[in-house]
Amino acid sequence: MTTTNTTFLDHLLAQRAQYRYKLPSRPDAGRFIDQLMRLLFPVTQDCQSASQHVGETYQKLNDQLVCLFRPLETNMAESPEVVAERFFERLPAIYDNLLLDAHAIADNDPAAVGMEEVIAVYPGFYAIAVYRIAHELLRLNVPLLPRMLTEYAHGQTGIDIHPGAVIGGSFFIDHGTGVVIGETTIIGENVKIYQGVTLGATYVAKSMAQKKRHPTIENNVVIYANATILGGHTVVGHDSVIGGNVWLTGSVEAHSLVFNQHKTDVRLKSLDESEPINFVI
Structure with a gap:
């Protein structure tokens, strides 16, 4: 290994020690959001969808969320399991709000064929949905992950909503x-x-x-x-x-x-x- 490479590796190690947070991967965060959306609004499906049993899918999503929390655990006041449980307790209220959003679009946009189109196709609805999920995680004092989720939606839709x-x-x-x-x-x-x-x-x-x-x-x-x-x-x-x-x-x-x-x-x-x-x- 050359002196230049050794110096660069030393620089990387020194910089690594300065990071205050570890985060979950962006692909994992995106998969969680999209699978949660399919659980809440099963109007679309793909050939590799998870189990059709709602209870089994619900538990898998809970496990995924705990996994997303793991890298952030040292910066969280409560355990990943407790925070995940609190989030899923709030999910019914999030769902009710999203139904209101979907109805607002379907009822006011002359181009909307119906709720199914709004849920499956409209970028505005998707961005709002991810925002509402991320906002609740922020209220549960989860660091950084809420912003990762809304930035994922930003990349998918071109709509940038801060979770705060x-x-x-x-x-x-x-x-x-x-x-x-x-x-x-x-x-x-x-x-x-x-x-x-x-x-x-x-x-x-x-x-x-x-x-x-x-x-x-x-x-x-x-x-x-x-x-x-x-x-x-x-x-x-x-x-x-x-x-x-x-x-x-x-x-x-x-x-x-x-x-x-x-x-x-x-x-x-x-x-x-x-x-x-x-x-x-």
């Missing part, structure tokens, strides 16, 4: 690509957002880690595509509509309609191709 966000029932993400929902975001009931929406912070600094940095969206709000709403003190009042491409860094009252006003210039050449004719729309 607080999101009410009947949540609807339509299309979804490019949606970002930050850690301290609070979203009320019956909220609908479209692709490209960012609920973010106005200022990014490590000193802000324990402060509310992201907006509050009250009940029955609709946020259209590519709108950006920033700031921990920003509150969008209930029953408001935020139009597409809006940039919002301040609060708006309930029942507000916020939209961009813009002018579009269309330039057409005249028949003799000399001076262009200008139209303002």
